[in-house]
Amino acid sequence: xxxxxxxxxxxxxxxxxxxxxxxxxxxxxxxxxxxxxxxxxxxxxxxxxxxxxxxxxxxxxxxxxxxxxxxxxxxxxxxxxxxxxxxxxxxxxxxxxxxxxxxxxxxxxxxxxxxxxxxxxxxxxxxxxxxxxxxxxxxxxxxxxxxxxxxxxxxxxxxxxxxxxxxxxxxxxxxxxxxxxxxxxxxxxxxxxxxxxxxxxxxxxxxxxxxxxxxxxxxxxxxxxxxxxxxxxxxxxxxxxxxxxxxxxxxxxxxxxxxxxxxxxxxxxxxxxxxxxxxxxxxxxxxxxxxxxxxxxxxxxxxxxxxxxxxxxxxxxxxxxxxxxxxxxxxxxxxxxxx
Amino acid sequence: xxxxxxxxxxxxxxxxxxxxxxxxxxxxxxxxxxxxxxxxxxxxxxxxxxxxxxxxxxxxxxxxxxxxxxxxxxxxxxxxxxxxxxxxxxxxxxxxxxxxxxxxxxxxxxxxxxxxxxxxxxxxxxxxxxxxxxxxxxxxxxxxxxxxxxxxxxxxxxxxxxxxxxxxxxxxxxxxxxxxxxxxxxxxxxxxxxxxxxxxxxxxxxxxxxxxxxxxxxxxxxxxxxxxxxxxxxxxxxxxxxxxxxxxxxxxxxxxxxxxxxxxxxxxxxxxxxxxxxxxxxxxxxxxxxxxxxxxxxxxxxxxxxxxxxxxxxxxxxxxxxxxxxxxxxxxxxxxxxx
DNA sequence: TAAAGTTAAGTAAGCGCTTACTCAAATATA
DNA sequence: TATATTTGAGTAAGCGCTTACTTAACTTTA
Numbered sequence: 001x002x003x004x005x006x007x008x009x010x011x012x013x014x015x016x017x018x019x020x021x022x023x024x025x026x027x028x029x030x031x032x033x034x035x036x037x038x039x040x041x042x043x044x045x046x047x048x049x050x051x052x053x054x055x056x057x058x059x060x061x062x063x064x065x066x067x068x069x070x071x072x073x074x075x076x077x078x079x080x081x082x083x084x085x086x087x088x089x090x091x092x093x094x095x096x097x098x099x100x101x102x103x104x105x106x107x108x109x110x111x112x113x114x115x116x117x118x119x120x121x122x123x124x125x126x127x128x129x130x131x132x133x134x135x136x137x138x139x140x141x142x143x144x145x146x147x148x149x150x151x152x153x154x155x156x157x158x159x160x161x162x163x164x165x166x167x168x169x170x171x172x173x174x175x176x177x178x179x180x181x182x183x184x185x186x187x188x189x190x191x192x193x194x195x196x197x198x199x200x201x202x203x204x205x206x207x208x209x210x211x212x213x214x215x216x217x218x219x220x221x222x223x224x225x226x227x228x229x230x231x232x233x234x235x236x237x238x239x240x241x242x243x244x245x246x247x248x249x250x251x252x253x254x255x256x257x258x259x260x261x262x263x264x265x266x267x268x269x270x271x272x273x274x275x276x277x278x279x280x281x282x283x284x285x286x287x288x289x290x291x292x293x294x295x296x297x298x299x300x301x302x303x304x305x306x307x308x309x310x311x312x313x314x315x316x317x318x319x320x321x322x323x324x325x326x327x328x329x330x331x332x333x334x335x336x337x338x339x
Numbered sequence: 340x341x342x343x344x345x346x347x348x349x350x351x352x353x354x355x356x357x358x359x360x361x362x363x364x365x366x367x368x369x370x371x372x373x374x375x376x377x378x379x380x381x382x383x384x385x386x387x388x389x390x391x392x393x394x395x396x397x398x399x400x401x402x403x404x405x406x407x408x409x410x411x412x413x414x415x416x417x418x419x420x421x422x423x424x425x426x427x428x429x430x431x432x433x434x435x436x437x438x439x440x441x442x443x444x445x446x447x448x449x450x451x452x453x454x455x456x457x458x459x460x461x462x463x464x465x466x467x468x469x470x471x472x473x474x475x476x477x478x479x480x481x482x483x484x485x486x487x488x489x490x491x492x493x494x495x496x497x498x499x500x501x502x503x504x505x506x507x508x509x510x511x512x513x514x515x516x517x518x519x520x521x522x523x524x525x526x527x528x529x530x531x532x533x534x535x536x537x538x539x540x541x542x543x544x545x546x547x548x549x550x551x552x553x554x555x556x557x558x559x560x561x562x563x564x565x566x567x568x569x570x571x572x573x574x575x576x577x578x579x580x581x582x583x584x585x586x587x588x589x590x591x592x593x594x595x596x597x598x599x600x601x602x603x604x605x606x607x608x609x610x611x612x613x614x615x616x617x618x619x620x621x622x623x624x625x626x627x628x629x630x631x632x633x634x635x636x637x638x639x640x641x642x643x644x645x646x647x648x649x650x651x652x653x654x655x656x657x658x659x660x661x662x663x664x665x666x667x668x669x670x671x672x673x674x675x676x677x678x
Numbered sequence: 679t680a681a682a683g684t685t686a687a688g689t690a691a692g693c694g695c696t697t698a699c700t701c702a703a704a705t706a707t708a
Numbered sequence: 709t710a711t712a713t714t715t716g717a718g719t720a721a722g723c724g725c726t727t728a729c730t731t732a733a734c735t736t737t738a
Contacts, residue, residue, distance in 0.1 A: 004725085014687070014688085015689075016688095016726095017690095017726080018686085021687090023726095026726095027686085028684095029685090030685090048453075048725070049453075049725070051389075051394045051723090051724080052394055052723075053725055055388070055391055055693045055694065055695090056692080056724090056725055056727080057693070057726080070419050070422070071416045071418075071618075077410045079409055079410075079436075080408070083435075087446075092433070092454075093434075094431070094433055095434050097418075097419055099423075104426075114387075114388075114389045115431075116388075116390065137384060225618065279410075279412070279564065279619065282564070282596070283623045283624075284622045284624060285624020285625060285626070343693090344695065353718085354718045356717070356719080357716085357717060358695095359696060359697080360717090363696080365696095365697090366717085367714095367715060367717090369717095372717085388693085388694050390693090391693070391694035392694080394693090394722095394724065394725090395722080395723050397695085
């Protein structure tokens, strides 16, 4: 039932070596033979057993992608683009979603090593000792690495990010320009370097504009939208700023909902800025002013770099920093306009 | 650098057969030997080469999952749950997103066959000849299949769905109970059996309530949110109903936006019901009345069934139909309340 | 036209593992 | 104590492929 290279060879009246040569398009051989073999492969619906070829050291044509959470639309969209471009280049994608758990991340590293992926894209902040140890093994195997949306490099690797710090800066600038002075920041796990940078940029903006900053202006929240609503809601009980900048759209949506639940109107009583420009920003009420990341471009660039590294067309590492963009919708207004 | 079973065997002073036995926990052997070998494997960070073991016919501990679009929050969430439960059972997940393209679907079947996945979960409607042909090969290999969210079975397989028809029914009933008579339905590709069933249920509800139905009450839209906005907007130019039932939340959000763009207010001028209860429904303006699918439960059940089939604990096929639930938010009101 | 070079294709080793078969030593049975 | 049985572990074939090496049949070259 199962077709092997032997079946093809037998039917073509050649040796398996010849068949292997046409599979890999290597060696010399008469055009006639090659065509005949191709025809027979077609006819038999023959697909080479990739475990056998991987065992001999060939590429597996697969790349691993590790993201914190596929169900976050930002990563959902990113993954979709990565998959699209990887496919164009003839690679399959194996996705791991870590739920922000370092152990899961470490497990994925082991797993992807076992699956012998040809390269690895990471969109998580790899910091746990366990993860780094596992990643080290992958590095030892000379598997190319690329990091997306983070700019920390535990090992030499290609990087694609946006300028998160600038993103935080322009978001905050936008609020300051509107006239807000009392701005609060919502962020998540501080291990996410992208979040840290966004906050850093925000603080720089405050500083440049001569507005003071206190640690108490930061809400550190949990990751689920429900958890975030809770955390933000509690904060709002004690202090109601005129504007909030959240480090991603999920938090921004949570902010809007937490505010609404307490009778605080967005944007009249509270302006909100998000980050990522996901579908959530388009759809939420009010539509969210947010910082856009060029997701398609990011996906394309990272796949391009990784594939070049895999195929040996590129030996040095590079870093691509794309620009974030402010998308003004209706969740931000001047504080004068507030009730 | 690379550790093989030979390295472990040599260091343990045993044959590779013995090492293999401890890896697979088979055969008999003194406790002492087993422990010693385990310790050495640990020390060497040894992971068996899965291509080698797959080559001998062992399971790969991976399952394929095919969805139409990972960036649709409904599938993003579903995939997340599938991944979670699969992992608990010791399986990796290889995800394919087809963008509703039959050729991509067919490609994924080939690919997953090559990767020799142990089982396959499909959340797409498999109809193209090409896809069915490729799927046939997978069936011939006795790979267990499970279908999610669809209830069409090109081959014998396990199924988990909700009762889509009932979902359409209760959504429409809700609108009728509010007093709407002029209801329009937004749907997508008719190859999606789930969409067809939702519309079917809607029509049944109309019929039971003595409300007439015309084909012109159906808007067939494209899949991207932008395309849908366009399609729905055009329809609204010619006819403005008092309520719209969209077969998923993405279409419902598109409806709200298309309406808003034309100055039609939701819910005052137009009530909207969605389907799926994704994060979009929570977040959109106004929050969406929608039909909820128990995604976590669906993910859990389908993984459970598939794994049981893979591990031979289950030979007959079964079908699990879960109940949809109406979640009333603020996008639906009585037409009397309309302007 | 004989020696040298090309060309098309075959032979066989090896990738890292599993497993049926084998075997010697230890233990049980009569 | 002689024989049968169990136990722990090794031997070697084979999974489906790739590829270095080899070979036989042609072509060139001088």
